[in-house]
Amino acid sequence: EPEVTQTPSHQVTQMGQEVILRCVPISNHLYFYWYRQILGQKVEFLVSFYNNEISEKSEIFDDQFSVERPDGSNFTLKIRSTKLEDSAMYFCASSEASGQGGYEQYFGPGTRLTVT
Protein backbone atom coordinates (compact mmCIF):
# COMPACT_ATOMS: atom_id res chain seq x y z
CA GLU A 1 0.00 0.00 0.00
CA PRO A 2 1.48 3.38 -0.97
CA GLU A 3 2.37 5.65 1.92
CA VAL A 4 3.75 9.07 2.73
CA THR A 5 7.28 8.98 4.08
CA GLN A 6 9.13 11.62 6.08
CA THR A 7 12.73 12.19 7.09
CA PRO A 8 14.25 12.55 9.56
CA SER A 9 12.08 10.95 12.20
CA HIS A 10 13.65 13.16 14.87
CA GLN A 11 15.58 16.40 14.48
CA VAL A 12 17.24 18.27 17.30
CA THR A 13 18.41 21.79 16.56
CA GLN A 14 19.51 24.89 18.39
CA MET A 15 17.41 28.03 18.49
CA GLY A 16 18.10 30.25 15.51
CA GLN A 17 19.22 27.44 13.23
CA GLU A 18 17.55 26.55 9.95
CA VAL A 19 15.92 23.15 9.52
CA ILE A 20 14.52 21.37 6.49
CA LEU A 21 11.95 18.64 6.96
CA ARG A 22 11.47 16.28 4.05
CA CYS A 23 8.49 14.37 2.78
CA VAL A 24 7.79 12.05 -0.12
CA PRO A 25 4.04 12.14 -0.83
CA ILE A 26 2.13 9.27 -2.39
CA SER A 27 3.20 9.18 -6.03
CA ASN A 28 -0.09 9.93 -7.83
CA HIS A 29 -1.21 12.60 -5.36
CA LEU A 30 -1.23 16.22 -6.43
CA TYR A 31 -2.12 18.08 -3.21
CA PHE A 32 0.38 18.33 -0.37
CA TYR A 33 0.10 19.63 3.16
CA TRP A 34 2.05 20.30 6.32
CA TYR A 35 0.52 20.13 9.78
CA ARG A 36 2.06 20.37 13.21
CA GLN A 37 1.12 18.99 16.59
CA ILE A 38 2.60 20.42 19.75
CA LEU A 39 2.80 17.74 22.44
CA GLY A 40 -0.57 17.27 24.10
CA GLN A 41 -2.37 19.60 21.68
CA LYS A 42 -4.42 19.22 18.55
CA VAL A 43 -3.15 18.82 15.01
CA GLU A 44 -2.92 22.25 13.33
CA PHE A 45 -2.91 23.09 9.65
CA LEU A 46 0.15 24.98 8.37
CA VAL A 47 -0.01 25.06 4.58
CA SER A 48 -1.45 23.40 1.48
CA PHE A 49 0.38 23.21 -1.85
CA TYR A 50 -0.80 22.45 -5.37
CA ASN A 51 0.71 22.93 -8.81
CA ASN A 52 3.91 24.33 -7.32
CA GLU A 53 2.11 27.05 -5.42
CA ILE A 54 0.81 27.58 -1.92
CA SER A 55 -2.97 27.22 -2.00
CA GLU A 56 -3.64 28.27 1.56
CA LYS A 57 -1.65 28.94 4.70
CA SER A 58 -2.48 29.49 8.34
CA GLU A 59 -1.45 32.28 10.69
CA ILE A 60 1.24 29.99 12.06
CA PHE A 61 2.91 29.83 8.64
CA ASP A 62 4.75 33.15 8.86
CA ASP A 63 7.82 34.41 7.00
CA GLN A 64 10.03 31.96 8.87
CA PHE A 65 8.39 29.07 7.04
CA SER A 66 8.64 28.07 3.41
CA VAL A 67 7.72 25.04 1.33
CA GLU A 68 9.15 23.69 -1.85
CA ARG A 69 8.79 20.81 -4.24
CA PRO A 70 12.39 20.70 -5.48
CA ASP A 71 11.88 17.68 -7.73
CA GLY A 72 9.15 15.27 -8.79
CA SER A 73 9.04 13.39 -5.52
CA ASN A 74 10.11 15.48 -2.53
CA PHE A 75 8.13 18.11 -0.65
CA THR A 76 10.01 20.11 1.96
CA LEU A 77 9.23 22.43 4.85
CA LYS A 78 11.95 24.89 5.81
CA ILE A 79 12.03 26.83 9.06
CA ARG A 80 14.57 29.61 8.65
CA SER A 81 15.37 30.53 12.24
CA THR A 82 13.89 28.10 14.71
CA LYS A 83 12.35 29.19 18.00
CA LEU A 84 11.72 27.14 21.11
CA GLU A 85 8.00 27.21 20.36
CA ASP A 86 8.59 25.48 17.01
CA SER A 87 9.21 22.25 18.92
CA ALA A 88 6.47 19.92 17.73
CA MET A 89 5.67 16.92 15.57
CA TYR A 90 5.42 17.95 11.94
CA PHE A 91 3.22 15.83 9.69
CA CYS A 92 3.21 15.86 5.93
CA ALA A 93 0.06 14.73 4.13
CA SER A 94 -1.07 14.26 0.56
CA SER A 95 -4.32 13.76 -1.31
CA GLU A 96 -5.54 12.96 -4.80
CA ALA A 97 -6.78 15.66 -7.11
CA SER A 98 -10.20 14.12 -7.51
CA GLY A 99 -12.32 11.24 -6.42
CA GLN A 100 -14.95 10.24 -3.95
CA GLY A 101 -14.78 10.94 -0.26
CA GLY A 102 -13.84 14.57 -0.30
CA TYR A 103 -10.12 14.38 -0.92
CA GLU A 104 -9.02 12.18 1.93
CA GLN A 105 -5.60 13.11 3.20
CA TYR A 106 -2.98 10.51 4.09
CA PHE A 107 -0.40 11.39 6.68
CA GLY A 108 3.25 10.52 7.00
CA PRO A 109 4.76 9.25 10.27
CA GLY A 110 5.96 12.73 11.22
CA THR A 111 9.21 14.43 12.15
CA ARG A 112 9.66 15.27 15.79
CA LEU A 113 11.45 18.63 15.94
CA THR A 114 13.11 19.60 19.20
CA VAL A 115 14.52 23.12 19.46
CA THR A 116 16.92 23.68 22.35
Place this chain on the structure above:
Amino acid sequence: RKEVEQDPGPFNVPEGATVAFNCTYSNSASQSFFWYRQDCRKEPKLLMSVYSSGNEDGRFTAQLNRASQYISLLIRDSKLSDSATYLCVAASGTYKYIFGTGTRLKVLA
Protein backbone atom coordinates in the same frame (compact mmCIF):
# COMPACT_ATOMS: atom_id res chain seq x y z
CA ARG B 1 -16.13 28.93 20.09
CA LYS B 2 -13.74 26.21 18.89
CA GLU B 3 -14.00 25.37 15.20
CA VAL B 4 -14.26 21.64 15.86
CA GLU B 5 -15.20 20.56 19.34
CA GLN B 6 -14.93 17.12 20.91
CA ASP B 7 -15.27 15.73 24.40
CA PRO B 8 -11.65 14.88 25.31
CA GLY B 9 -12.69 11.89 27.44
CA PRO B 10 -11.19 9.55 28.38
CA PHE B 11 -13.89 7.01 27.69
CA ASN B 12 -13.06 3.80 29.53
CA VAL B 13 -15.22 0.94 28.27
CA PRO B 14 -15.10 -2.86 28.65
CA GLU B 15 -14.34 -5.07 25.69
CA GLY B 16 -17.46 -5.75 23.66
CA ALA B 17 -19.15 -2.51 24.62
CA THR B 18 -20.65 -0.01 22.21
CA VAL B 19 -19.30 3.52 22.48
CA ALA B 20 -20.31 6.72 20.72
CA PHE B 21 -18.33 9.90 20.16
CA ASN B 22 -19.76 13.24 19.15
CA CYS B 23 -18.26 16.25 17.48
CA THR B 24 -19.61 19.68 16.58
CA TYR B 25 -18.24 22.12 14.05
CA SER B 26 -18.81 25.85 13.84
CA ASN B 27 -18.10 26.63 10.17
CA SER B 28 -21.26 26.02 8.18
CA ALA B 29 -19.16 26.22 4.98
CA SER B 30 -17.33 23.02 5.89
CA GLN B 31 -17.73 20.60 3.02
CA SER B 32 -16.21 17.28 4.04
CA PHE B 33 -15.87 15.43 7.29
CA PHE B 34 -13.71 12.59 8.49
CA TRP B 35 -12.79 10.49 11.47
CA TYR B 36 -9.15 9.68 12.05
CA ARG B 37 -7.56 7.63 14.80
CA GLN B 38 -4.27 8.55 16.37
CA ASP B 39 -2.18 6.26 18.51
CA CYS B 40 0.24 7.80 21.00
CA ARG B 41 2.93 9.83 19.21
CA LYS B 42 1.90 8.47 15.81
CA GLU B 43 0.34 10.03 12.74
CA PRO B 44 -3.42 10.39 12.26
CA LYS B 45 -4.76 7.44 10.29
CA LEU B 46 -7.94 7.72 8.26
CA LEU B 47 -10.76 5.73 9.81
CA MET B 48 -13.60 6.83 7.58
CA SER B 49 -15.14 9.67 5.65
CA VAL B 50 -18.51 10.91 6.87
CA TYR B 51 -21.39 11.34 4.45
CA SER B 52 -24.77 13.00 4.92
CA SER B 53 -26.46 9.66 4.36
CA GLY B 54 -24.36 8.04 7.07
CA ASN B 55 -21.88 5.28 6.41
CA GLU B 56 -20.80 2.07 8.00
CA ASP B 57 -17.54 0.14 7.84
CA GLY B 58 -17.65 -3.06 9.82
CA ARG B 59 -18.06 -2.18 13.48
CA PHE B 60 -17.82 1.56 12.80
CA THR B 61 -20.72 3.83 11.86
CA ALA B 62 -20.41 7.54 11.15
CA GLN B 63 -23.20 10.07 10.78
CA LEU B 64 -23.41 13.71 9.78
CA ASN B 65 -26.16 16.15 10.65
CA ARG B 66 -25.54 19.33 8.67
CA ALA B 67 -28.50 21.18 10.18
CA SER B 68 -27.11 20.73 13.69
CA GLN B 69 -23.45 20.82 12.54
CA TYR B 70 -22.84 17.58 14.34
CA ILE B 71 -20.86 14.44 13.50
CA SER B 72 -20.88 11.14 15.35
CA LEU B 73 -18.91 7.92 15.43
CA LEU B 74 -20.27 4.68 16.84
CA ILE B 75 -18.02 1.74 17.61
CA ARG B 76 -19.71 -1.58 18.24
CA ASP B 77 -18.18 -4.62 19.94
CA SER B 78 -15.10 -2.67 21.11
CA LYS B 79 -11.76 -4.41 20.91
CA LEU B 80 -8.62 -3.75 22.95
CA SER B 81 -6.99 -2.59 19.71
CA ASP B 82 -9.58 0.20 19.38
CA SER B 83 -7.84 2.03 22.24
CA ALA B 84 -6.63 5.28 20.69
CA THR B 85 -7.54 8.94 20.30
CA TYR B 86 -10.28 9.59 17.76
CA LEU B 87 -9.97 12.83 15.82
CA CYS B 88 -12.90 14.57 14.21
CA VAL B 89 -12.03 16.61 11.11
CA ALA B 90 -13.93 19.24 9.14
CA ALA B 91 -12.53 20.33 5.79
CA SER B 92 -13.21 23.51 3.85
CA GLY B 93 -11.61 25.76 1.30
CA THR B 94 -8.68 24.09 -0.41
CA TYR B 95 -9.22 20.97 1.66
CA LYS B 96 -7.60 22.47 4.72
CA TYR B 97 -8.36 20.15 7.60
CA ILE B 98 -9.53 21.52 10.91
CA PHE B 99 -8.98 18.96 13.64
CA GLY B 100 -10.75 18.59 16.93
CA THR B 101 -8.67 17.98 20.03
CA GLY B 102 -9.62 14.31 19.92
CA THR B 103 -11.46 11.91 22.20
CA ARG B 104 -9.43 9.32 24.06
CA LEU B 105 -10.81 5.80 24.18
CA LYS B 106 -9.48 3.06 26.39
CA VAL B 107 -10.98 -0.41 25.98
CA LEU B 108 -10.49 -2.51 29.09
CA ALA B 109 -10.08 -6.29 29.19
